[in-house]
Amino acid sequence: MRMGMRQIRLLISCIILVTCFAVQAQNALAATIHIIPVKGVSKDLANEFGSITSRVLQFYQEVYNFTPAKSIGIVIVANEQDYVQRLQLDGYSKEQAIRTAKVSSGIFLNSNPFVTANDGATYTFSFGKIQYSNPTIIICADKSTTYIPRICTLTHEMFHLMQQELKGNNPAHEWLVEGSARAAEFVLLEWLGKGSLASHRHNLSNSLVNVKCMADPNDMKNGGFTWIKLIEENMYPYQVSEAMTDYLLRKVGKPSVIRYFALISETGDRNVAFRQAFGMSYNQFVKDYKAYMKQEAAAAGRIKFDVEGEVAPEVVRTISGNGVAIEQMLRSQGWTMTMSQRFVLVPNADVMQNVLRRELYQINEGRWADIARRATIAVIGEMNYVYDTGKTVTSNSDINPLALVVCRDSILMTAQPSLATSIYWLYEGTAQLLAAKATEAAGGKSVANCHQEWISTIRKAAGYPSLTQMKSLLPTVTSRYKGDVIYATVALAAEYLAGKTDSGALLRYFTVLRDHNDGPQAFQQVFGMSVEAFDADFAAYLNAQQKESN
Ligand SMILES: [Zn+2]
Structure with a gap:
């Protein structure tokens, strides 16, 4: 009624x-x-x-x-x-x-x-x-x-x-019906100057390799309510079909999908149309696609580099080599990386600004200009970054900015941002220390050298922040201290903490955190003491360091 x-x-x-x-x-x-x-x-x-x-x-x-x-x-x-x-x-x-x-x-x-x-x-x-x-x-x-x-x-x-x-x-393969419609959305965004297919593809691949259970290509041959059921069961049929379509179109070119739909009406058979338009059988394609996704899953955690604009080949080689060194260092610490990071290498601030304008179209022109002028590396979306190679010497000793971003975000993406930063100084400090280790591993400045610099920064400063005060974002809580003092403090704290346990303990903490969801408890479990007890211990250590210089 x-x-x-x-x-x-x-x-x-x-x-x-x-x-x-x-x-x-x-x-x-x-x-x-x-x-x-x-x-x-x-x-x-x-x-x-x-x-x-x-x-x-x-x-x-x-x-x-x-x-x-x-x-x-x-x-x-x-x-x-x-x-x-x-x-x-x-x-x-x-x-x-x-x-x-x-x-x-x-x-x-x-x-x-x-x-x-x-x-x-x-x-x-x-x-x-x-x-x-x-x-x-x-x-x-x-x-x-x-x-x-x-x-x-x-x-x-x-x-x-x-x-x-x-x-x-005439019926078509439903995944290609949906996948090509979805792919068109991202072709459109690039056409509008709002985002790029490359960063979208990177994000899609990152999310799919982390999905435990997803729709099988053969479940998606037909549409209607079998398809809606897959959506309701969180099997990601749209994402899977989009990845399949993207993989197919990169092999055979965009226009062939138009030919496929036209051939369906000519031949009345989607499998015949598939073979004629793409030059392979549907079953062969599914086999190839599955092999490709296996490869993608095996490559999870890779640091990838793209180039936009005129970046000298030797600069690209050096930075890519640094990426490999950072990856190896993290893996040698027993750290499992679940997502890949992508860096777009650009030659100068102008090209950097163009990339920012395209990828971060939501923010205003003034902010792009500001970021492009000041930052060496800027985030342009989930695990996508733009790297101004003109701002660094790009020698092996200069991998710190890259190492810092990679280490910091590989912690964040594994332990979830809100969890990872629940003991903020430990997250920042671990990233700083790992970046120093990566720099040393690539033949750059040694960790001992970094240690000396951190100590001398602390000695020159009028004071340093207490660790337990750094509960949230650094700038707001510790605004009365300069950035270099804060970073030196957290790096020394992480180093001191690792020295009291073992070098793998810092990353172990983030693994425990991910599974147990409680910062202070994970701290107690891994380091055998409370955060407060460590803060007091570390303050005594820093005081001793300062006295030594007097
Ligand atoms: Zn649709």
Whole structure:
């Protein structure tokens, strides 16, 4: 009864509130786009989707040489509840509509009833009370509240439209249907100057090699509700299919995926189309892909280098060599690295700023300029960094900035940031000490030399911070001390602590922390004393060091 009332209300509101207006992109396109806002969607929001749509059509024309043949309706619904109702109007059962709306932010519906397979059974969706004479995309507005996710959702659904026009109602491999639509989102972002495929690919690979249980390529041959089940069971079918598509397209080139969908309608057989478009059988591809993912998993924890701009080959060689030395040093300490780090080597601050502008498009121009001027290495996303090689001498003795970032973040990514920094000085100090060890291992400055520098910094300073005071971020808690005094203090503390136990104890602490989730307890367990007791002990040690100099 309640459902019935709602449906009637929705139908009335459709009649009253559905206003259609056409968005004509500048270049003469064959198709007309109708933006159809449903109740609760403002005129401004509808306009925003109108301009987003024009941009997406321009993208498809420029990059994929595709212009939709038929007019398209883009229905904008305000929220998940309305989305569910809309799907029910389109012939979904209530249960199907709820599950679909929960896991998606948009959907493409072809005007013809489409067929989907569910555990081998085939059934047909008919279109309910509202008949579309044209393809329709439904977008759930409040599932993506900013420009980037909105334009990505539309790009994704528009790719499905392109597939439909090419292949007709013939079934394709579902992972390639979804994977290529998802890959298009990141092609778009690069085209917009917002992010890069390379950093996205790196992040995707990092997350997939750490997934314990993921969808198997052969589970994703068919779509429909078998697919939704995989999403609900956290088997990451989208991520897996995207990685598969990316791997495939890097082998055979982007245009061949367009050929594949066209060949499906020509041959009526997805496996024949696969072989003809990509020059290998589907089964062979799955075998190759699995071997590739095994390789990726084995290479987890690698430090990777890309180059942008004119960086001298010997500089690239030196820095890559330093990367290998740091990796070896960390592994020799019994440290397991679960994620890879990627450094984009650039020749100067100008190129650095370009990379920052592209990857960190959310922050303003002033910040990029500031970071590019001051930082040698800056973070540009999960485990992606840009490294200005012009700012360092790039000899072996100069690997400290690289070592520091690698060591610091390999701790963070293993132990989780909030956990790793729960005893802040220990996290910073371990990273400093490891960086010094990596520098020595690469034939640079010795750890003994670093030790002397830390001591002399402390001696010159008027005072140094107490370790237990450094409970949170260094700058706020210890603002009355200069950076070099703070770093010298934490490095000496880590060195002193390791000296009291053994050299592997520092990294062992972070492993215990990861498993037990309690900083002070992990400290007690690994070092055999409380944090407070160590702080007092260390203060006495530093006082003695200062007296020696007097
Ligand atoms: Zn999709």
